[in-house]
Amino acid sequence: MYAASSREALDGARVELEAALRGVTTDDAVTTGEQLLSVAETVSDNRALRTALADSVTPPDTRAAIAREVLSGKVTEVTLQTVASAAARHWSSDADLADALLELGRESLLQAAKREGRLDTVEEELFRLGRVVKENTELEQALSDRTRSQADRAQLLSGLIDGKVDDVTKRLAVQAVTTSTEAPGDVIDELSGLAAAAGGRKVAYVTSAGELSGAERPSLAGKLSAIFDAPVTLHVEIDPELLGGVVVRVGDERIDGSIAGKLAALRRGMR
Incomplete structure (x- = not known):
């Protein structure tokens, strides 16, 4: 800050x-x-x-x-x-x-x-790339390994995404991952949020116990847009351990509407 x-x-x-x-x-x-x-x-x-x-x-x-x-x-x-x-x-x-x-x-x-009307594509690609990196421990470790040169790490990431993503996505991701001291997956997430902001939107990172239906996605996006007074893009991940409901993160704000979260709050209240 x-x-x-x-x-x-x-x-x-x-x-x-x-x-x-x-x-x-x-x-x-x-x-x-x-x-x-x-x-x-x-x-x-x-x-x-x-x-x-x-x-x-x-x-x-x-x-x-x-x-x-x-x-x-x-x-x-x-x-x-x-x-x-x-x-x-x-x-x-x-x-x-x-x-x-x-x-x-x-x-x-x-x-x-x-x-050129490619901003939504760049945002989505950055989000997906962040997920890929975070879910692949070996890849994330290799990209954050400071014993490897910047050129080596840049070549590693470029080789994975070259020809598969927009040139702007590639340039942003490679530069950020090879120079930032943050975890590679986290810094790519930040870029996705920056892309959303460039389009006048906020990003809501949603963790759901199961897939959201075609009706649930626009409904949730509409409610969050009203709360945060801005258009909201949903990036959804699945975590069955939530048991039900969703956890939403928008910037520093976190909304836990999951069954697991409610059970945890109930247990805390009974102590």
């Missing part, structure tokens, strides 16, 4: 980037996203550069000039302007700047997918 000043800085940088992307082609938006992800990795890995770009003691114009000097001739003008503008803003920590550039890169790629 960002502190207030970093959140304000990110929001300002995001507004500028969204305006800039409206003036470029979809391919250029993809290029911008990829370049921002690469810059974010570089900034995150280079402490001296990170400090130079985010040190509040240095005047904002000077920090922006440093960004331009480092990146000039290496990235597009939109990417250059985005990084320079971000560097000129006030960040609570230099790590927040690196994280913000990562977010902006991901959002650029998702906006490109949205333009």
